[in-house]
Amino acid sequence: MPDGPGLELIMAELNRVRPEAVVDATYDREQAALVVDPDAILEVLAWLRDTPGQEYTFLSSLHAADYLPAEPRFAVHYELLNRDRYERLRVKALLADPASPSSSTTSPLPEIDSCIELFPTADFQEREAYDFFGIVFRGHPDLRRMFMPEDYGGHPQRRDFPIGGEPVIFTRDEVENPGWWQ
Amino acid sequence: MVAVSYEGRTAGEVVAEIEGVAPGITVELEPEQEMMTVNMGPHHPATHGVLRLLVDLEGEVVKDLKPIVGYVHTGIEKSCESMAYWKVIPFVERMDYLSYFFNMQAYCGAVETLTGLEVPRRAQYLRVLHMELNRLHSHLVWLGTTALDIGAMSVYFYCFRDRDRVLDLFEMSTGQRMHTRYFQVGGVAEDIPAGWEAKARELIDVIRKGLSQYEALLDRNEIFLIRTKGIGIVERERLLELGVTGPLLRAAGEPWDLRKEAGYLVYDELDFDVPVGTVGDGYDRYRVRLAEMKESLKIIEQCLDGLPEGPWIADDRKYVLPPRSELSTSMESLIHHFKLVTEGFRVAPGEVYNAIESPRGELGCFVVADGSAKPVRVHFRDPSFVNLQALRDMAIGEYVADLIQTLAMLDPILGGIDR
Numbered sequence: 001m002p003d004g005p006g007l008e009l010i011m012a013e014l015n016r017v018r019p020e021a022v023v024d025a026t027y028d029r030e031q032a033a034l035v036v037d038p039d040a041i042l043e044v045l046a047w048l049r050d051t052p053g054q055e056y057t058f059l060s061s062l063h064a065a066d067y068l069p070a071e072p073r074f075a076v077h078y079e080l081l082n083r084d085r086y087e088r089l090r091v092k093a094l095l096a097d098p099a100s101p102s103s104s105t106t107s108p109l110p111e112i113d114s115c116i117e118l119f120p121t122a123d124f125q126e127r128e129a130y131d132f133f134g135i136v137f138r139g140h141p142d143l144r145r146m147f148m149p150e151d152y153g154g155h156p157q158r159r160d161f162p163i164g165g166e167p168v169i170f171t172r173d174e175v176e177n178p179g180w181w182q
Numbered sequence: 183m184v185a186v187s188y189e190g191r192t193a194g195e196v197v198a199e200i201e202g203v204a205p206g207i208t209v210e211l212e213p214e215q216e217m218m219t220v221n222m223g224p225h226h227p228a229t230h231g232v233l234r235l236l237v238d239l240e241g242e243v244v245k246d247l248k249p250i251v252g253y254v255h256t257g258i259e260k261s262c263e264s265m266a267y268w269k270v271i272p273f274v275e276r277m278d279y280l281s282y283f284f285n286m287q288a289y290c291g292a293v294e295t296l297t298g299l300e301v302p303r304r305a306q307y308l309r310v311l312h313m314e315l316n317r318l319h320s321h322l323v324w325l326g327t328t329a330l331d332i333g334a335m336s337v338y339f340y341c342f343r344d345r346d347r348v349l350d351l352f353e354m355s356t357g358q359r360m361h362t363r364y365f366q367v368g369g370v371a372e373d374i375p376a377g378w379e380a381k382a383r384e385l386i387d388v389i390r391k392g393l394s395q396y397e398a399l400l401d402r403n404e405i406f407l408i409r410t411k412g413i414g415i416v417e418r419e420r421l422l423e424l425g426v427t428g429p430l431l432r433a434a435g436e437p438w439d440l441r442k443e444a445g446y447l448v449y450d451e452l453d454f455d456v457p458v459g460t461v462g463d464g465y466d467r468y469r470v471r472l473a474e475m476k477e478s479l480k481i482i483e484q485c486l487d488g489l490p491e492g493p494w495i496a497d498d499r500k501y502v503l504p505p506r507s508e509l510s511t512s513m514e515s516l517i518h519h520f521k522l523v524t525e526g527f528r529v530a531p532g533e534v535y536n537a538i539e540s541p542r543g544e545l546g547c548f549v550v551a552d553g554s555a556k557p558v559r560v561h562f563r564d565p566s567f568v569n570l571q572a573l574r575d576m577a578i579g580e581y582v583a584d585l586i587q588t589l590a591m592l593d594p595i596l597g598g599i600d601r
Contacts, residue, residue, distance in 0.1 A: 028532055028533075029295055029296065029298070029532055029534060030295070031295075031532075031533065031534055031535065033533070057422075058422060058425070059425060060425070060535075060537060060544060060546060060563065061535065061546050061548065061561075061563035061568075063548055063561045063563070065548075065550055065558070065559045065561075066559070067550075067558070077533075077535075077548065079535050079546065079548075079563070083438065083443075086443045086444060088535065088537075090533075090535065119423070119425070120423045120424055120425075120571075121423065121424050121425025121426075121568060121571065123571055124567060124568065124570070124571055125567075125568070132259075145252075146251065146252060147251065147252035147255040147600055147601075148252065148255065149252075156257065156260055157259060157260050159263075159558075161260075163260065163261075163264060
């Protein structure tokens with residue numbers, strides 16, 4: 001992992017290349033993370049991948065999280081890895097929920113650029129994030145649900161998605177559910 | 183009778199020659215093959231679970247392929263969010279059901295990083311022991327089913343016989359054959375019983391002998407060679423782009439093993455090699471996995487030799503259950519026990535990604551804590567899920583029969599893919 005000062009350097013360098021690209025840098029429990037502006041995500045990832053001395057060429061994992069009730073609510077995490085030095089760096093893009101009343105945009109789902117051009121491994125994982133959190137990856141060639149059925153409504157891993165289960169009809173409780181076949 | 187060689191020539195050339203040799207004979211050529219889309223699976227034994235492949239075929243040649251997954255999606259990650267930290271362990275075990283010790287280690291390691299708990303050395307050794315036994319078990323199942331896919335029935339029975347002996351050991355130390363819930367946050371649930379070590383040493387000899395038998399059965403078996411040599415090759419650079427890790431990547435010649443690179447637990451004190459292949463075809467993948475099993479045996483032997491005495495779980499009553507014997511004598515222990523069982527322990531806010539080397543590659547666990555007794559998010563980066571993306575590259579341009587072999591060599595576990 002880049003240590004605290006190393007992370008500050010990366011942050012300063014990135015902000016010189018693309019002003020206001022990095023919002024924050026945290027170093028906690030030996031885990032380095034950069035919080036970046038979602039609009040600059042591709043530039044940041046490309047810079048971290050291609051700049052000599054950085055070379056985070058391997059995307060270990062891409063996943064999303066929902067920090068409800070925090071604002072902005074969603075985050076997409078990119079777990080980058082430099083394989084020569086065995087250094088991990090987490091890039092985190094925070095996304096506001098456009099459906100919240102305070103939002104100004106009209107799109108119903110949060111959007112971020114797809115990094116599939118930079119890291120082809122992101123294909124399935126972006127689809128998973130779309131499926132479970134409803135985060136749209138702009139430019140993804142085949143953005144369909146990964147696990148849930150195509151006609152499924154909602155994004156089940158959002159924190160406000162109810163856990164409860166769907167009613168299952170058995171022969172013994174048909175009487176209690178009149179018209180269940182409709 | 184016209185004797186015309188057709189090997190390595192187009193139909194047009196053959197027809198031209200037949201007409202030259204024996205004029206007057208007309209040969210009807212098959213019309214250009216049409217593209218046909220075929221559904222493989224989800225319910226088919228050769229898909230190693232409930233994997234559906236939408237395959238575009240031209241004749242017998244695979245032209246395009248789309249994996250469709252989600253048939254055993256059970257929402258484990260979502261369920262984990264409503265469980266106390268220690269209750270999550272049995273859930274995550276059931277993701278990749280052939281490498282449950284690895285799932286536990288990925289998760290427990292993440293929570294230990296979050297809480298700053300130190301795992302005692304004996305517990306670390308016991309974890310490595312069980313994980314390497316688990317690797318043997320997982321690879322044995324892989325070898326058996328893969329050989330079965332290629333048509334070698336007997337290997338399947340031999341492998342499952344040996345794998346059962348590994349499970350016997352798990353049953354002895356943990357009480358369960360599969361899904362053992364043996365790793366706890368801070369250590370392991372219980373010490374190994376008396377006599378376990380002798381049994382484990384016995385098992386090493388049995389498996390070592392067994393491995394040489396499988397090698398004798400398969401290494402120079404002509405059918406096996408024809409079916410696996412030169413099939414499913416993908417360039418190492420492309421594999422890295424696709425995020426492929428584990429034996430698949432090592433078979434292509436990249437010595438990438440997190441046990442060596444990250445050196446978590448006590449792996450950096452153990453002596454073992456990272457086997458690599460040369461071209462990365464099916465045969466290399468088979469050889470790499472077999473060599474890996476031998477390395478696992480080496481690690482198990484070293485762990486048994488160097489197993490230190492001492493506690494097998496951390497002595498921090500805020501996170502670890504007090505010993506049973508104290509409950510009737512110490513009020514404080516009783517309170518700790520009650521708090522841990524009813525509410526669970528609280529974890530300070532933070533995020534951790536913990537990656538380990540599972541039998542299929544990099545198994546990562548991402549945990550977000552918000553200060554409460556339940557995780558906000560538990561995500562698993564499952565190696566089978568990411569590796570599955572490479573199947574398209576491996577299979578395109580090959581026969582549909584080789585697709586079965588390529589898929590088997592990929593070793594996908596659908597429980598891990600769908601979670």
